[in-house]
Amino acid sequence: MAPPAKAITSPVPDAWYPTLAVFMLAIGLVLTASFFIYEATSSKRNRSLAKELTTGGGFGSLFLLLSAGVYV
Amino acid sequence: MESFRFCFLMLTIAILASPALSDLVLSKVDRRIYLTSHIVRISSTMKVENAGSEKESKVLLAFPEQQAKNMAYLIATPHEGKGKGKNPVVALPVEAANPKDMPAALTLYSVSLPKGLAEGDSFTFDVLAVFTHALRPIPEQITQADIQLVLYQDSAHYLSPYAVKVQSLSVKLPDSRIESYTKLENTKIHGSEIKYGPYENIPSFSYSPIAVHFESNLPFAVAHELVREIEISHWGNVQVTEHYKLIHGGAQSKGEFSRLDFQARPNVRGASAFRYLVANLPPRAHSVYYRDEIGNISTSHLRGDSKKTELLIEPRYPMFGGWRTAFTIGYGLPLQDFLFESDGKRFLNITFSSPMVELVIDALIVKVVLPEGSSDISVAAPFPVEQWQETKISHLDIDGRPVVVLKKTNVVPEHNQFFQVYYHFSQLSMLREPLMLISGFFFFFVACIVYMHADISISKSSASYLAKQQWEEVQAVIQQVQNIISRCLTTHDNLEASLRDLSRTGNIQACKAARKAADGLLKELSKELKPLLTFLQSSPSAAQVEELVAKERELQEKVMVKHSTVVDGYEKKLGARDIENRVALQQQKLTALRQEVDDLLEFIDEI
Numbered sequence: 234m235a236p237p238a239k240a241i242t243s244p245v246p247d248a249w250y251p252t253l254a255v256f257m258l259a260i261g262l263v264l265t266a267s268f269f270i271y272e273a274t275s276s277k278r279n280r281s282l283a284k285e286l287t288t289g290g291g292f293g294s295l296f297l298l299l300s301a302g303v304y305v
Numbered sequence: 306m307e308s309f310r311f312c313f314l315m316l317t318i319a320i321l322a323s324p325a326l327s328d329l330v331l332s333k334v335d336r337r338i339y340l341t342s343h344i345v346r347i348s349s350t351m352k353v354e355n356a357g358s359e360k361e362s363k364v365l366l367a368f369p370e371q372q373a374k375n376m377a378y379l380i381a382t383p384h385e386g387k388g389k390g391k392n393p394v395v396a397l398p399v400e401a402a403n404p405k406d407m408p409a410a411l412t413l414y415s416v417s418l419p420k421g422l423a424e425g426d427s428f429t430f431d432v433l434a435v436f437t438h439a440l441r442p443i444p445e446q447i448t449q450a451d452i453q454l455v456l457y458q459d460s461a462h463y464l465s466p467y468a469v470k471v472q473s474l475s476v477k478l479p480d481s482r483i484e485s486y487t488k489l490e491n492t493k494i495h496g497s498e499i500k501y502g503p504y505e506n507i508p509s510f511s512y513s514p515i516a517v518h519f520e521s522n523l524p525f526a527v528a529h530e531l532v533r534e535i536e537i538s539h540w541g542n543v544q545v546t547e548h549y550k551l552i553h554g555g556a557q558s559k560g561e562f563s564r565l566d567f568q569a570r571p572n573v574r575g576a577s578a579f580r581y582l583v584a585n586l587p588p589r590a591h592s593v594y595y596r597d598e599i600g601n602i603s604t605s606h607l608r609g610d611s612k613k614t615e616l617l618i619e620p621r622y623p624m625f626g627g628w629r630t631a632f633t634i635g636y637g638l639p640l641q642d643f644l645f646e647s648d649g650k651r652f653l654n655i656t657f658s659s660p661m662v663e664l665v666i667d668a669l670i671v672k673v674v675l676p677e678g679s680s681d682i683s684v685a686a687p688f689p690v691e692q693w694q695e696t697k698i699s700h701l702d703i704d705g706r707p708v709v710v711l712k713k714t715n716v717v718p719e720h721n722q723f724f725q726v727y728y729h730f731s732q733l734s735m736l737r738e739p740l741m742l743i744s745g746f747f748f749f750f751v752a753c754i755v756y757m758h759a760d761i762s763i764s765k766s767s768a769s770y771l772a773k774q775q776w777e778e779v780q781a782v783i784q785q786v787q788n789i790i791s792r793c794l795t796t797h798d799n800l801e802a803s804l805r806d807l808s809r810t811g812n813i814q815a816c817k818a819a820r821k822a823a824d825g826l827l828k829e830l831s832k833e834l835k836p837l838l839t840f841l842q843s844s845p846s847a848a849q850v851e852e853l854v855a856k857e858r859e860l861q862e863k864v865m866v867k868h869s870t871v872v873d874g875y876e877k878k879l880g881a882r883d884i885e886n887r888v889a890l891q892q893q894k895l896t897a898l899r900q901e902v903d904d905l906l907e908f909i910d911e912i
Contacts, residue, residue, distance in 0.1 A: 239646050240642075241539070241640065291743030295742050304637075
């Protein structure tokens with residue numbers, strides 16, 4: 234018989250979903266806001282800032298979806 | 306009429322044919338027919354003996370053709386004995402058989418015995434056969450006030466290709482009225498149980514038809530079609546959605562339906578209707594919903610404990626004979642109860658059929674939706690099913706998720722066993738979803754940048770366009786000047802800090818070193834400032850900028866003077882009071898100047 238089966242769970246514990254969602258979304262929103270402010274006030278743009286923002290916003294929205302019950 | 310013809314055929318065969326297929330003899334057969342539900346279950350305990358000389362390894366079970374058409378489930382197990390066996394029961398392999406010299410009106414199955422049966426040996430085993438649609442409602446149409454009577458036909462003698470020495474039959478009926486039943490010899494009735502037998506030394510293929518006509522008010526819930534969708538998300542959830550199309554499979558309801566009568570006296574007007582359905586969901590089921598095309602149905606109750614979650618639902622109207630209803634039940638299950646990993650492959654271990662109690666399903670379709678990126682999909686089911694693959698496009702999907710579709714007809718609650726779906730999934734593929742969200746945001750920001758950069762004015766030589774261009778250039782230079790001035794101010798702050806350090810530690814060398822560094826830095830900054838200032842001469846806001854620069858120069862000088870005075874004071878080892886007095890006046894001017902510079906900076910910012 235095959236070796237005893239090990240149960241599979243999500244890589245991030247379920248109970249952390251709402252907390253993670255709030256924190257990552259907060260970080261993402263703050264970075265997004267600073268990105269837009271920077272863009273609006275300066276005449277030479279900074280490109281690398283965009284990359285930082287995407288990770289904050291991306292993971293934050295993923296955990297928001299998961300904590301709301303939309304298991305993507 | 307059919308039974309008469311069948312009986313005649315059987316008698317003919319019994320007389321004419323002499324099947325010498327084997328020398329097995331059934332020494333004892335006890336049959337129990339359970340009619341306490343609309344699903345008919347026949348449980349037989351048989352003791353087979355080898356009266357011949359050859360070793361036998363197969364026993365044949367015969368069913369009349371009409372009965373076999375309705376058969377949904379057949380299982381044979383070794384007999385347990387009086388006490389409950391501790392070992393899990395292993396079913397004996399049963400397969401359809403087609404021996405040559407058998408009458409065509411019989412359907413035969415052969416049970417393989419675990420060890421062959423030698424001469425004189427005997428073996429006891431249990432056979433459970435489950436039949437659907439075996440109860441015929443007679444009369445076929447009833448009004449709301451009539452009671453529902455159903456007819457069941459079978460044989461008092463066990464129909465078998467072997468001779469039977471001793472047999473008995475017991476028919477268990479629900480606790481209601483028995484309209485009529487066939488009375489043969491040795492027939493006794495105890496309450497709601499009819500006993501036929503014991504009969505001794507009955508030849509093979511003997512068929513003695515009996516019919517029982519009785520009242521049955523049990524819910525005749527038949528699902529004409531059930532689509533069960535199981536969606537796995539590796540983030541921690543298995544979502545099960547079941548779409549039901551239910552029919553009441555009993556006597557058709559004719560005439561009008563009076564809601565008033567039904568609610569006033571439900572047991573008289575509408576005894577055969579059913580209102581409730583019970584489903585036993587797995588434990589720890591969450592987010593259970595019950596809705597149909599109109600919307601949510603609120604008449605339901607949910608109760609959970611550690612073994613199961615019981616869902617009691619009440620359709621929008623009571624179900625009378627022939628009436629239909631359609632609804633959807635959905636619930637989520639925790640992933641770790643159902644998804645496992647072994648040998649590098651993941652597998653889902655979940656029940657096949659509906660969790661509803663005593664439900665007959667005419668066509669069951671189970672769709673297992675695996676996450677995107679699964680490969681090498683295979684299914685292990687405990688009974689034969691029809692299967693094929695599809696694709697489903699769901700949240701955050703690029704190509705779609707692979708779906709394994711399993712189909713089975715004539716399903717009874719005994720089919721609600723675990724089945725497994727094996728597939729291969731690399732852990733890295735889980736990053737696919739966050740990466741999609743991240744790239745979405747990334748493209749949005751890039752789009753904003755492109756928009757800001759893009760020059761979409763039509764005329765490139767109009768006065769307003771050129772003026773705008775110039776203004777933007779001036780703004781850029783002013784921002785650079787501001788930047789430099791801020792850096793100068795920071796250097797001043799550093800010097801002040803070094804003075805404070807001096808007063809604290811008395812380290813004159815460090816102070817002097819700081820001064821040197823500050824001097825160097827300020828020189829560089831003024832060099833950077835020069836070309837910008839020349840550029841700004843031509844523009845209108847030059848005046849403020851020059852003022853700013855001039856003030857800043859003044860400030861710089863004053864700071865330097867103050868710094869030298871303080872350092873000298875320390876070198877000459879004067880008291881702190883003295884130093885302060887010397888510097889006091891300058892300090893005042895310094896603070897005033899600093900304030901002015903800051904104001905100017907703000908003012909320029911707002912241009």
